[in-house]
Amino acid sequence: MSTLDSILDEARSHLRRLEPHELHALEDALVxxxxxxxxxxxxxxxxxxxxxERIVLEWRLDPAGDWRLPGFTADTTVVVVCNEGWASSLAARDLQRIGLPNATDLVGGYRGWRAAGLPVREGGSQAVV
Incomplete structure (x- = not known):
């Protein structure tokens, strides 16, 4: 097993990862x-x-930070989404470390969501900065 695989396994051992249909059924998660x-x-x-964007994720989601997004608390379920569900696992682990115990990620990422036929918004919005 590679070092990266070990790090990913360790990160995921602390997450209750969501399948696309599970996320779709959640009403109050911050995606x-x-x-x-x-x-x-x-x-x-x-x-x-x-x-x-990943480069500012911790600053924008630090529950006690000056630069955090409005409208969520440390108890909010935060679901991180990347392309295929790899980088999001590491990001969700990091969010747990800064005080978001309910942070997790989406199995299969955005592409898994889309493959499941769930609703999408075409085009890409600008990232929150």
Whole structure:
């Protein structure tokens, strides 16, 4: 097993990862799309998701931070979405470390969501900065 596989396994051991239909059924989750703008523009986005590029994720979601997004608390379920569900696992682990115990990610990422036939918003919004 590679070092990266070990790190990914460790990160996922702390997550209750969601399948696309499970996420679709949640009513009060904050869905955060960390994919680059060009991916969101080419493939679309999950409806009602918020785009926050990975480079600023912790600053925008620090529950006690000055730069945090409005409208969520430390108890909010935050679901991180990347292309295929790999980078999002590491990002969700990092969000748990900064005080979001309900942070998790989407199995299969955006592409898994789209393959499941769930609603998407075409085009990509600009990331929240």
């Amino acid at each position: 955060v799309d960390i994919r680059p703008h060009h991916d969101r523009l080419a493939e679309g986005e999950i409806e009602n998701s918020v785009a926050v």
